[in-house]
Amino acid sequence: MGSYDRIIFPLDLPTEKEALAYATLLSGKVGLFKIGLELFLECGPSIVDKVRRAGNADIFLDLKLHDIPVTVERAVARVADLGVRFLTVHCGESEAMLKGAVAGGAGKVGILGVTVLTSVGADDIRKSGFLPQYAEDMKQLVIKRAVMAHTCGCAGVVCSGHEASVIRDAAGDGFYAVTPGIRPAWEGMGADDQKRVMTPAEAIAGGSDYLVIGRPIRDAADPVAAAAKVAEEIDAGLAARR
Numbered sequence: 165m166g167s168y169d170r171i172i173f174p175l176d177l178p179t180e181k182e183a184l185a186y187a188t189l190l191s192g193k194v195g196l197f198k199i200g201l202e203l204f205l206e207c208g209p210s211i212v213d214k215v216r217r218a219g220n221a222d223i224f225l226d227l228k229l230h231d232i233p234v235t236v237e238r239a240v241a242r243v244a245d246l247g248v249r250f251l252t253v254h255c256g257e258s259e260a261m262l263k264g265a266v267a268g269g270a271g272k273v274g275i276l277g278v279t280v281l282t283s284v285g286a287d288d289i290r291k292s293g294f295l296p297q298y299a300e301d302m303k304q305l306v307i308k309r310a311v312m313a314h315t316c317g318c319a320g321v322v323c324s325g326h327e328a329s330v331i332r333d334a335a336g337d338g339f340y341a342v343t344p345g346i347r348p349a350w351e352g353m354g355a356d357d358q359k360r361v362m363t364p365a366e367a368i369a370g371g372s373d374y375l376v377i378g379r380p381i382r383d384a385a386d387p388v389a390a391a392a393k394v395a396e397e398i399d400a401g402l403a404a405r406r
C-alpha cells in the first residue's frame with residue numbers, strides 16, 4: 165500500500181457540488197473518500213457512486229450506527245449493496261450489536277468499530293459514568309472495545325493515534341487501526357474539537373494503518389499540496405516503524 169493510499173479524506177461538506185469538486189481535486193492524492201452524515205443526509209445513497217466515480221477511489225461510509233442488534237443488522241444490510249469498503253458502527257456496550265452489523269454486511273462491507281471518539285477526553289469519560297480508572301487511562305477502555313470488535317468479526321476499529329500500538333499488539337496485523345484526530349505540526353490550525361490528536365508521522369509510526377484527515381487538507385490554501393505533505397510524513401512514519 166502506497167503512502168497516499170493510507171489517507172482517508174472526509175467529504176465533510178454540505179452539498180454534492182462541493183463534495184464532487186473535492187473528490188475530483190484529490191483523485192489519486194488520497195486512498196479513500198469518507199462520506200459522513202452531513203453529505204449522506206443531504207444527497208442520499210446515490211452520492212456513494214457519484215463520489216466513487218469523481219474520485220476514482222473506494223468509499224468509507226461513516227454513519228456511526230448504534231442501536232439494538234436487529235436494527236443495526238437490518239440497516240447494514242441496506243448498505244451492503246452500495247459497494248462501500250468500510251462502514252462505521254459504534255462499539256458501544258454490546259457484542260450482539262457488532263455481530264449484527266457484521267452479519268448484515270454479509271462479507272460485502274468491512275465494519276469498523278468506533279472505540280472512543282477522538283473528540284472525547286478524560287474529563288468527558290469521568291463525567292459520563294465510567295469507572296475512574298478509564299478516565300485515568302483511556303487506553304484501557306479503547307482496548308476493551310477493540311477486542312470486542314475483533315472478536316465479533318469487524319474489519320478494524322477507529323481509534324486515536326495514542327491507542328494504535330496497543331491495538332496492534334492485542335489484535336495483530338490484518339485488523340485495521342483507522343485514526344482520525346490528525347493534526348500535522350506544520351498546518352498551525354490547532355486541534356479544533358479534537359482532544360486526542362497526533363501528527364501523521366507519529367500515528368503511522370505508532371501502528372495506525374489509515375489516517376482520516378479533514379480540515380488540515382480541506383481548509384489548506386492548496387489541498388493537493390497538503391495531501392502530498394501528509395503522504396511524505398506517512399513515509400517518514402513508516403520508516404520509523406522499521
Ligand SMILES: O=C(O)c1cc(=O)[nH]c(=O)n1[C@@H]1O[C@H](COP(=O)(O)O)[C@@H](O)[C@H]1O
Pocket residue numbers: 174176200226252278280281282283322323344345346356358376377378379380
Ligand atoms: O469515524 C470517524 O471518522 C471519526 C471518529 C473519531 O473518533 N473522530 C473523528 O474525528 N472522526 C471523523 O474524522 C474526521 C475528522 O476531521 P478533521 O478533524 O477535520 O480532521 C471527521 O469526519 C470526523 O467525523
